[in-house]
Amino acid sequence: MTSDAATPLDRVERGRLLDAWVEVRRRIAELEAQATALLGERIGEHDAEVAEHPYHRDAIYRSMIAEYSAAGHLSRGAVEFAFSDALALQSMPAVEGAFTAGRVTAAHVREMVRAASVVREAVRNGRADAAVLGLYETAVLVVAETDSPARTRAHARQVAAALAGETLLERHRRAASERSVTVRSLDDGLALLTAVLPETLAVAIQDRITRMAREVIRARDDAPAPTFLDGEDPEDVILPEHIAPDDPLAGVIFGEDSTFTTDPLASPAAPESIIVPGTTVPDDERTIDQVRADLFSDLLLAASPSPALGNDLDGVQARIQVTIAATTLAGLDDHPAELDGHGPLDPDIARALAGRNNGWSRLFLDASGMVTETDTYTPTEGMRRYLRARDQHCRFPGCRMPVHRCEIDHNQDHAKGGRTAIDNLAHFCRSHHQLKHPDIDSDHRWTARSRPDGTIEWTGPLGRIHADRAPRRVMFV
Known part of the structure; x- marks a missing residue:
């Protein structure tokens, strides 16, 4: 079969897979709508119990959340949000109908329901008529049924602000009270640090570290290219990119006839350059994202990215718990340590932390790891x-x-x-x-x-x- 004959078949197959994927996602949305409806039914039972035993309102609520959290293997916060969304959805029949039919996903519903809180508040306070909520649903679904949840969120917030009669200043002042900083562990020893800030400050922070990062990269790129002595083979010359940051050769001055000495001015932890005959070459190959991340850590933990103030570990004052084997702590092996409650930790970081802290306890483990x-x-x-x-x-x-x-x-x-x-x-x-x-x-x-x-x-x-x-x-x- 020729390639020309195979091409239409390939397109048909790709189309079939795409259509099947869309249909599965639609069915998933239908199932998520059913799950939300079940939470709505449970809310009705909860309200009936509270009406009968008003003095136990808090206990009834916490017990209900705990039951679903344990059964669904979800955090308490996730279950509380799910119940909150289910309750709000009961007053939004158009959105509920689109969800039940699978025309919008749970992510779309989440954005529409939460943005609608502004409209519901305006109705409760008498600043808007009850019919405004129906107008909100109609206007937002136009985008939600044809676009992504992220774009739905932006559109829903604009519609809600317009219908609720809120000024931009009023919204910003109220939102400022929701600022926060959270951490979520990722794989491979990384974590996601999320800061919820006023938008102007967030943009200013991003702009500052971006400009600083570009300056670091500009200075690096402006450094002269390496030069070599007459008759010297470039492949025989050791350059910074050939040496790992923790290599014993880092931070040395190379002389003639393969002689070298340590550089007394270089920082052992982070040497800025290695001196090669005839030139100085920076040993920095970080991307702009990596430079921004490093500057972010240095600015927060060391006040200023200065060697005189130490690196980010020197500035750590937070309370954490790390477990590391005695053999690893002594440098006899490089088994991962553990940042308790989060996951594996680079043994070099654990050893560095150990040298800065005197609160370590020796623990004995049995064969099962307990x-x-x-x-x-x-x-x-x-x-x-x-x-x-x-x-x-x-x-x-x-x-x-x-x-x-x-x-x-x-x-x-x-x-x-x-x-x-x-x-x-x-x-x-x-x-x-x-x-x-x-x-x-x-x-x-x-x-x-x-x-x-x-x-x-x-x-x-x-x-x-x-x-x-x-x-x-x-x-x-």
Whole structure:
């Protein structure tokens, strides 16, 4: 078969795959709409319970969120947002109809529902007529059914601001109270640092580090090209790009006849250049994104990107917990360390942090990777160190609240004979701790108990058991 005959078949196949993908996504949207509708039904039951027992409103709500969080393997925040969106969708029949038919995805619905909060607030405050919400749905769906969620978000916010009669200044002043900084772990030792700031400040920050990065790259690119002595073979010359940053040869001055000496002015941690006969060549091949990221870290953690103030590790003052094997700490191997609650950590960074901190504790692990004891002479503090190392975060399924923001609690109530022992203690955040409080009605109360391997078994009001296993340490043989 000729290539000309094969081309139409290839296009047909690509079209079939594309159409199949679109159809699957439409069915997914339909299923997501059904899931949202189920949350809406649950809200009705919740409201009925609250009406019957108004004094237990908070406990009823927290128990409901915990039940769905544990069953769906989702964080509490994700479930709360899902219930909030389901509640708002009940007052938006046009959007709900498009969602049910699969014409818009859950991501589109999320943007339309949340942008509509401005319109709903205006209706509640009497600043807009109730019919305005219907106009909002019609105007926003025109874009949502034909465009991406991101573009839907921008359009929905514009429509909401126009219909609600809010001025740009009023919106900005209200939004300024929502500024925040969050961190989400990624793979390979990286993390996503998100700063929610007023847009003008965010743009100014991006502009400043971009201009600084371009200046760094301009200075690097303006450096003279390497020159060689008469009769010298360029392939025999060691250039900066041939040497790793941590190589013992970094930061040396090369002389004639293959002689060299260390450069007393070069920084051992980050030498700016290596002197080659006849020239100086910068050893910086970072991309502009990498330069921006490095400047961002230096400006925040060291106040100014200056060698005199140290690098970003020198400026770390935050509270973190790192676990590293003694052999790795001593430099006998390069097994990854662990940033507790987040994931693997470069052993070089762990060793650098160890040299700046005197709060390290020696832990003993069994063959399965479980921490079994800590060599401390103070029992109470030893138990706390053990539990911090074992738990790392709140022990309710899916909760990631770090241990330093949690409470150590008895699984079996101390007042009812529970022992103050490792196998009866665990870290719980305040919200999940309160779920098992005896003051909560038994219809909404949760219970927790420990297993010998450190697993915490939670039993919900419906009798379903949700297990939270203690985080394991990676073992190397």
